[in-house]
Amino acid sequence: MTYIVGLTGGIGSGKSAAADLLEELGAAVVDTDVIAHELTAPGGPAIEPIRAAFGDGVIAQNGALDRAAMRRKVFADAPAKARLEGILHPMIRAEADRRSDASRAPYVVLVVPLLVESGGYRRRVQRVVVVDCPEEIQVVRVMSRSGLSEDEARAIMAAQVGRAQRLAVADDVIDNGGELAALRPQVEALHRKYLEMAAVS
Numbered sequence: 001m002t003y004i005v006g007l008t009g010g011i012g013s014g015k016s017a018a019a020d021l022l023e024e025l026g027a028a029v030v031d032t033d034v035i036a037h038e039l040t041a042p043g044g045p046a047i048e049p050i051r052a053a054f055g056d057g058v059i060a061q062n063g064a065l066d067r068a069a070m071r072r073k074v075f076a077d078a079p080a081k082a083r084l085e086g087i088l089h090p091m092i093r094a095e096a097d098r099r100s101d102a103s104r105a106p107y108v109v110l111v112v113p114l115l116v117e118s119g120g121y122r123r124r125v126q127r128v129v130v131v132d133c134p135e136e137i138q139v140v141r142v143m144s145r146s147g148l149s150e151d152e153a154r155a156i157m158a159a160q161v162g163r164a165q166r167l168a169v170a171d172d173v174i175d176n177g178g179e180l181a182a183l184r185p186q187v188e189a190l191h192r193k194y195l196e197m198a199a200v201s
């Protein structure tokens with residue numbers, strides 16, 4: 001069986017940065033955000049079910065999901081949001097399983113931004129690693145990466161579980177509150193540990 005480490009963290013905490021380093025060291029990375037984008041790209045398998053549920057208005061000219069239109073539709077409409085997630089989440093989970101099973105790497109890093117929030121993924125992973133940094137630093141990184149305002153960054157963070165709740169489910173923690181250079185030695189140590197754990201699993 002493939003040994004799977006679930007990697008999570010709040011927006012801007014440094015999940016991608018940590019996953020990139022683990023991949024460089026030889027782990028296979030399966031990223032549920034990447035899968036979600038592929039499913040909703042032009043011709044992606046989620047497009048027609050979404051069109052059937054929400055109409056042509058949420059599909060852009062090029063055939064991709066119109067994210068802004070979709071966000072407006074589900075904003076403050078919990079049943080619509082649940083309907084969208086009912087289409088997307090099973091497809092994302094199935095594809096994540098398929099990619100994990102197909103991997104020949106010593107272990108898989110499954111990147112799931114909302115791992116703590118969604119029980120379906122905690123059952124799928126042998127171990128949980130949390131990329132952690134203070135919330136004030138998250139805000140700064142999200143603003144500089146995506147050009148969002150401070151209010152927008154805080155609104156996204158408010159919809160995610162807080163730092164303490166996330167740390168409570170962590171088997172391992174990567175402290176990314178410091179410089180990028182401090183990430184590598186921590187990631188290298190964890191990689192060695194995961195290689196050992198995968199070998200005896």
Ligand code: ADP
Pocket residue numbers: 009010011012013014015016017018141142144145176177178179180181183
């Ligand atoms: P996530 O995937 O968790 O949303 P990213 O890995 O994309 O977070 O990091 C968010 C932003 O912060 C990116 O622009 C990234 O380059 C930057 N970043 C990540 N870690 C650090 C760090 N230790 N110091 C400074 N910038 C960082």
